[in-house]
Amino acid sequence: MRSYLLILGEREAVAWVLREQRMAFPPGRRAEVARLEPGDELLIYTTRGCWHNPGRDRGRVIGRARVASPVKMLEVSVEIAGREFTSGCDLELRTLTPYLTGVELTPLVERLEAFPSGPHWSFRLRRPLLELNTQDSTLLRGRLADMERSADELVGEYLAADKPVQAQRRSGRAAPR
Secondary structure: OOEEEEEEOOHHHHHHHHHHOEEEEOOOOOHHHHHOOOOOEEEEEEOOOOOOOOOOOOOEEEEEEEEOOOOEEEEEEEEEOOEEEEEEEEEEEEEEOOOOOOEEOHHHHHHOOOOOOOOOHHHHHOOOEEEEOHHHHHHHHHHHHOOOEEHHHHHHHHHHOOOOHHHHHHOOOOOOO
């Protein structure tokens, strides 16, 4: 069993993954996607810009899932937030943290071997998956343990947050820029 950060950079993608309990990958060959196998652990990470408010939000690990099927080409590609995804796999969603909480990644980067030292560590998050070694996944799982609850309890909070921009404007909330 391998562990990976499953990197989601758009709230529509988070909602799709949680609602469908599937992960979709963009076209192109990525070694880490090809290595995914049923049973692998995914630590779900949302980027700082995922919720369209990078001044407020932080990149956080928000839950855990298991890969439930092999990655295969989709019969019909999926479009999420204007991007096309051509392959995917089923997930078993296990845990989540309450909306806009989770394990902030930045303070832990110096302790995680998956990231190079220095100011440019975040370039490793510009992919759908980042493989973690045992030490890294143990550290993140340990930090997550006190915050996480059954995914079934919290999925609704995340899905409710996936509102179209127009609905946010009508409700008086600031639209994302």
